[in-house]
Amino acid sequence: MGTPLLTQEQELHILLKTNEALFMETLFKQYYVLLCRTAVRFTKDTEAAEDLVQEVFCKIWQNREVLEVSTSYKAYLVRSVTNQALNYLEKQKRLVLAEDTTPFESTLSANTTMELLEGTEMEGRIQQALNELPPQCRLIFEMSRFEELTYKEIAETLQLSPKTVENQMGKALRILREHLLLLFITSCF
DSSP states (O other): OOOOOOOHHHHHHHHHHHHHHHHHHHHHHHHHHHHHHHHHHHOOOOHHHHHHHHHHHHHHTTTTTTTTOOHHHHHHHHHHHHHHHHHHHHHHHHHHHSSOOOOOOOOHHHHHHHHHHHHHHHHHHHHHHHTTTHHHHHEEEEHHHOOOHHHHHHHHHTOHHHHHHHHHHHHHHHHHHHHHHHHHHHHHH
């Protein structure tokens, strides 16, 4: 019989203990693109997203000697980037509130401006519907839909049962459907 094959997670764990530089390189190569996509979904800014992902990798490097990952590395990294992005958005919100901002002035044609306004309005309505979800429900929904994590990965990351994740997703979808339907009906009249 041959040597049993190690899973990707086991290989990463061994590298963390034996070759930290190779561990970081492997982690970076495997997850950088996914983490940037995750951060962009929150920030809507590629440069900011790349900076946030870089910060997460820097923190992992700084804490590599005490790093303990109880879930998968993918789930751990996605969660870390999500937290970093949410903190970034919170800071941005505070900055916007502190500044006296002037309205955005556009020099686009009337048709393009209307299309832009309609798209922005719809995005605003969707964001409003998301904001009205209970915090845990929203987090689970975003992890599932935006970060493309499975219910099992979400459950491991948040230390919940898969059934709880499933119930929260059902609740989120029901609330979003009702909220968006209500917004659609009121906008028609």
